Amino acid sequence: MLRGKSLLIREDVNCHPIKPKVLVAEDHPAVRAKINFLLQGDCEVIASVADGTAAVEATFELKPDVVILDVVMPSLDGPDVARRLKADGCNARIIFLSVSKDMNQITACFAAGGNAYVSKMRMATDLFHAITQVLAGGEFISAEV
Numbered sequence: 001m002l003r004g005k006s007l008l009i010r011e012d013v014n015c016h017p018i019k020p021k022v023l024v025a026e027d028h029p030a031v032r033a034k035i036n037f038l039l040q041g042d043c044e045v046i047a048s049v050a051d052g053t054a055a056v057e058a059t060f061e062l063k064p065d066v067v068i069l070d071v072v073m074p075s076l077d078g079p080d081v082a083r084r085l086k087a088d089g090c091n092a093r094i095i096f097l098s099v100s101k102d103m104n105q106i107t108a109c110f111a112a113g114g115n116a117y118v119s120k121m122r123m124a125t126d127l128f129h130a131i132t133q134v135l136a137g138g139e140f141i142s143a144e145v
Contacts (some may be wrong), residue, residue, distance in 0.1 A: 020135060023047045023064040025055035027073045038127055050054055052076025056084050064092050071098040079112035086113035093134035114141035
């Protein structure tokens with residue numbers, strides 16, 4: 001759980017908060033499970049997929065508010081997924097996850113349409129802040145990178 005903070009981005013007709021819809025694309029099952037655990041209670045994880053092709057398909061089918069992408073995945077890597085989504089008019093905010101601190105990779109992720117870059121080593125502390133920032137129209141980069 002992300003510290004019980006509200007990620008309210010909209011309300012239903014009765015003014016009840018609606019949790020942001022999140023799609024998670026990560027090829028390592030243990031990391032995917034950790035992300036899902038961190039998001040429970042604050043977000044609605046509408047899909048959790050293991051490769052880039054599935055991420056593209058699920059994003060267009062389910063229309064999440066936020067797409068969390070591992071940078072390196074089978075079939076399509078994260079930046080390729082982001083480019084496809086943005087080229088086809090997807091409005092979801094995109095958060096990249098990686099262990100890499102390489103500035104060329106970070107730059108490439110933002111150039112591909114990313115809104116945030118979170119270190120996998122700092123997911124427990126930074127993922128909440130990244131989601132909050134991108135939903136507010138901003139950008140985020142983990143301090144570690």
